[in-house]
Amino acid sequence: MSNLLTASIGRKLLMSISGLFLILFLFVHLTINSFLLLDGVLGFEEGQLFNAGVHFMGTNPLIKIIEPVLALGFLVHIVYSLILTFQNMKARGPQRYASGKKTKGVEWTSQNMLPLGIAIFAFLVVHIYNFYMKMKGILPWEPAEVEFPFFGLTATGEDAYTMVHETFQNLGIVIVYVIGSIALAFHLTHGFWSAFQTIGWNNNIWMPRLKVISSVVAIILGGGFTVIALAQYLFF
Amino acid sequence: MEKTINLTLKVWRQNGPREKGRFETYKVNNISTDSSFLEMMDILNEQLINENKEPVAFDHDCREGICGMCSLYINGRPHGPDDDVTTCQLHMRKFNDGDTITIEPWRSAAFPVIKDLIVNRHAFDQIIAAGGYVSVSTGGVPDANAIPIPKKDADDSMDAASCIGCGACVAACKNGSAMLFVSAKVSHLALLPQGRVEAARRAKAMVAKMDELGFGNCTNTGACEVECPKSISLSNIARLNREFLSAKLKD
Ligand code: HEM
Ligand code: SF4
Ligand code: FES
Numbered sequence: 001m002s003n004l005l006t007a008s009i010g011r012k013l014l015m016s017i018s019g020l021f022l023i024l025f026l027f028v029h030l031t032i033n034s035f036l037l038l039d040g041v042l043g044f045e046e047g048q049l050f051n052a053g054v055h056f057m058g059t060n061p062l063i064k065i066i067e068p069v070l071a072l073g074f075l076v077h078i079v080y081s082l083i084l085t086f087q088n089m090k091a092r093g094p095q096r097y098a099s100g101k102k103t104k105g106v107e108w109t110s111q112n113m114l115p116l117g118i119a120i121f122a123f124l125v126v127h128i129y130n131f132y133m134k135m136k137g138i139l140p141w142e143p144a145e146v147e148f149p150f151f152g153l154t155a156t157g158e159d160a161y162t163m164v165h166e167t168f169q170n171l172g173i174v175i176v177y178v179i180g181s182i183a184l185a186f187h188l189t190h191g192f193w194s195a196f197q198t199i200g201w202n203n204n205i206w207m208p209r210l211k212v213i214s215s216v217v218a219i220i221l222g223g224g225f226t227v228i229a230l231a232q233y234l235f236f
Numbered sequence: 237m238e239k240t241i242n243l244t245l246k247v248w249r250q251n252g253p254r255e256k257g258r259f260e261t262y263k264v265n266n267i268s269t270d271s272s273f274l275e276m277m278d279i280l281n282e283q284l285i286n287e288n289k290e291p292v293a294f295d296h297d298c299r300e301g302i303c304g305m306c307s308l309y310i311n312g313r314p315h316g317p318d319d320d321v322t323t324c325q326l327h328m329r330k331f332n333d334g335d336t337i338t339i340e341p342w343r344s345a346a347f348p349v350i351k352d353l354i355v356n357r358h359a360f361d362q363i364i365a366a367g368g369y370v371s372v373s374t375g376g377v378p379d380a381n382a383i384p385i386p387k388k389d390a391d392d393s394m395d396a397a398s399c400i401g402c403g404a405c406v407a408a409c410k411n412g413s414a415m416l417f418v419s420a421k422v423s424h425l426a427l428l429p430q431g432r433v434e435a436a437r438r439a440k441a442m443v444a445k446m447d448e449l450g451f452g453n454c455t456n457t458g459a460c461e462v463e464c465p466k467s468i469s470l471s472n473i474a475r476l477n478r479e480f481l482s483a484k485l486k487d
């Protein structure tokens with residue numbers, strides 16, 4: 001195993017595992033975010049369900065352990081994406097084809113994973129600045145203490161809902177979120193099936209299936225985050 | 237009825253590996269649409285020789301799609317505008333009267349230009365030499381049913397074995413990756429009992445050589461599969477990943 005990670009396929013394995021881990025995280029994240037749209041249902045008042053979700057994530061010891069792993073996941077994914085792309089540019093060489101590239105049937109996304117990744121990264125910076133740094137007390141934030149139902153009991157915690165809601169009243173921020181989510185969707189239409197191909201879990205039968213699942217994952221995640229941002233701006 | 241066409245050719249000329257190359261423009265007339273692309277190149281060269289100019293250097297040997305020598309990048313595609321054919325199998329009926337055809341060598345850092353349209357594909361030979369074989373003599377042709385092999389494995393192995401090592405996959409790849417070629421060579425042996433024995437060692441050795449020679453990391457864009465004259469499937473790359481990773485994990 002020693003030199004696995006210095007081999008091309010080993011580097012790809014890291015991209016693939018870190019990417020799939022990030023996807024898993026995004027599904028959890030989207031579930032909590034969907035609470036933003038479930039106000040007034042299930043017996044919750046405005047913001048209560050989301051605040052309960054945030055309280056759960058903020059106090060759960062498991063989440064505390066996962067947090068640094070998640071940061072590592074992003075770091076590995078981004079660092080290796082830069083290493084791979086740099087190596088690939090070198091392997092390709094400086095000479096371009098004067099007659100261009102007219103190969104048909106190549107996914108556009110597969111050729112633009114780095115630009116799409118950079119768009120996601122740019123969004124991520126805005127996102128962390130907007131919410132994460134406030135919730136972690138790095139940026140000033142004085143939330144009201146609110147009460148909400150919590151697993152049959154009543155708990156008190158920070159009113160995260162109001163902050164998120166207010167942030168999403170800014171059209172500029174909403175646009176950044178929509179662009180970030182769309183970039184994510186495109187990144188995943190290729191990224192998801194590519195990750196399985198990299199691990200070796202693919203063949204002629206699974207290829208079309210994985211590509212369909214890829215599009216579904218991309219639409220759920222990219223579409224989900226887009227809808228939440230837009231709906232908060234328009235209807236809440 | 238034989239049809240003939242007149243063409244303008246933009247051909248990459250380069251005197252040697254370290255010389256600076258440039259495009260030269262030539263006209264060829266009355267090319268039969270029944271002729272092959274390389275026959276058209278022969279006509280161009282005859283014309284150049286008659287004008288006391290140096291003929292264009294290009295690779296070719298069998299001229300029937302089995303040796304893998306021909307390697308021209310024609311109008312934006314390796315092996316030209318037709319699908320699933322080598323340059324030598326490309327017909328002039330794919331072109332129209334008055335067309336301008338741009339002809340370039342494969343471009344990839346691991347395939348440096350030797351002269352004009354000829355590139356050095358020795359890297360592929362080195363990858364094969366690293367493990368693309370069965371090390372013991374398997375004797376003469378055995379009786380067909382002496383070693384039972386599932387039909388699907390035999391078919392997949394045969395499909396992978398059809399790779400002729402032309403390098404179009406590398407030429408088409410934005411990452412300069414040789415994974416389609418290496419995966420075909422690893423697959424056709426790994427799928428058969430005679431080749432299975434050394435499968436783990438072979439996968440590791442061939443990938444190590446591929447990396448050492450400076451080919452890129454595959455990002456599964458699939459341009460190789462589209463341009464491969466033998467329709468080698470991307471599934472072979474998944475199989476190579478599987479073979480390589482499980483071999484490494486067992487170490
Ligand atoms: C939450 C965000 C992200 C998720 C869920 C994600 C997911 C993925 C997945 C699953 C792959 C496929 C891996 C493979 O082919 O084996 C991938 C590839 C890639 N990602 Fe991301 N990614 C994210 C963010 C980023 C960022 C921020 C960057 C760069 C700044 C980036 C750059 C790339 C590149 C360049 C590739 C192609 C590399 C390759 O296929 O070898 N990604 N991503
Ligand atoms: S995989 Fe196809 S394109 Fe690549 S070397 Fe073999 S035959 Fe040529
Ligand atoms: S010359 Fe042999 S394959 Fe084209």
